[in-house]
Amino acid sequence: MKEFNVRSVLVTGSNRGIGLGLVKRFLELPSPPEWIFATTRELDESQSKEVIELALKHSNLVVLQMDVTDPNSIKAAAQRVEEHVQGHGLNLLINNAGITQVTTMENENVETMAIVYLTNTVGPLMVSQEFLPLLKKAAQQSAQTGLSCSIVNMSSMAGSIALVTSLEFLQEPSYRCSKAALNMVSKCQSLEYKDYGILCTSIHPGWVKTRMGTEKAPQTVEQTTQAILKMLSTLYEKENGSFVGWDGQIYPW
Template sequence: MTSSTADSGTVLITGASRGLGRTLAGLYAAAGMRIIACMRQASPAAEALDVADEGSIAALGERLCGQPVDIVINNAAIRGDTGGLDTLETGDFLEVMRINALAPLLLARALRPNLLAGRRKVLVNIGSRAGSLAEGTVDDEDGDYAYRCSKAALNMATVKLAQDFRRDGIAVISLHPGWVRTDMGGAEATIDVAESAAGLKALIDATTLAETGSFRAYDGRTVAW
């Protein structure tokens, strides 16, 4: 998915084949930005990217060498097992951690030169309130150990990246999209994907170094770590 007015800037989005990622891509394309939509299956309108594969991430960085990217949105994620401690399985847990916590770090490293060459210089990690130690279990008793641990790890990755990238002028933020009606969120979720995406885009578009290292919800509320 690529707009015809690339000089308005470039946004790279992982997990752009459906749900929140696809909706964000549509919003930025409508705003006149070039979209680098990343998904497992390559197409004329998409870059092939398997976020579970370190080699695939490195290859993406090589293909994009020298191309400025204004905004990177680490959106790709999986839920994993939700049965609680009794059904926790090592392979599933590690896969969730690899995709949800490690992949955004590898992508940040691979795409750092592209962000440095861009005008906006914003790196976005789509996090979750479920990974908040302060708020994650207040009104939620789901047994998704791997998902919660991965999003808590992603929160720390956001803070560390914000420290490391500040000297480059790159802002790094974590955003909670809410409980969204997508394949992951399910039909019972309370927030429409269009509402969540619009709120996230507004926050991203307003992000400067003053917001780096912050954790906010789609509606602008600060989420406690």
């Protein structure tokens, strides 16, 4: 893998699954980030035990409580990050937190559509808005030309309108719609933030063995997160505003 040097990174939804896996991969880098911020909706040990234990072993890992559906919670987390980075900003924001609800076109309803959309689409947008000043600061200080800092939104191939040819395998319309909308958020961010030196993209992580992905999934968290870090190390301006797979493949919207 190309040497991946990033001074600071924040990963939402880091108490389990892909988020926790990404935190572990960053810690394992030959030159790990000076600061890794892992956010979780609940800080109690029953929900976030593993990431809290990791933080006790690694002084550069900070676990923060943050509910991506709560603006006050997001603001408080951003203030904590600002205290730690001490004027250097945030180099990489990974909007990983997300949920799904098992629904069909027949029984989909207002409640599931609202909470899934709020968490998967509005949440990443609000988090990005709140952390934008720190991302701008890091980009301004970077010696790298072009797009030096990144917002990465964890999407899904299930949100690709072009690739949905059948609902036989997975219906869950609220999840699909939320990820399709998140892809539009990424595209809009890529246009709005390019002049600040911030790259924005959506990522399809593949089908992964997590609580959401189930044990039927072919990919392990370790395989997927290793591949994602490899892919992130090669992102360049041409990927700004794109929908990239964990394997580096560009997916259609």
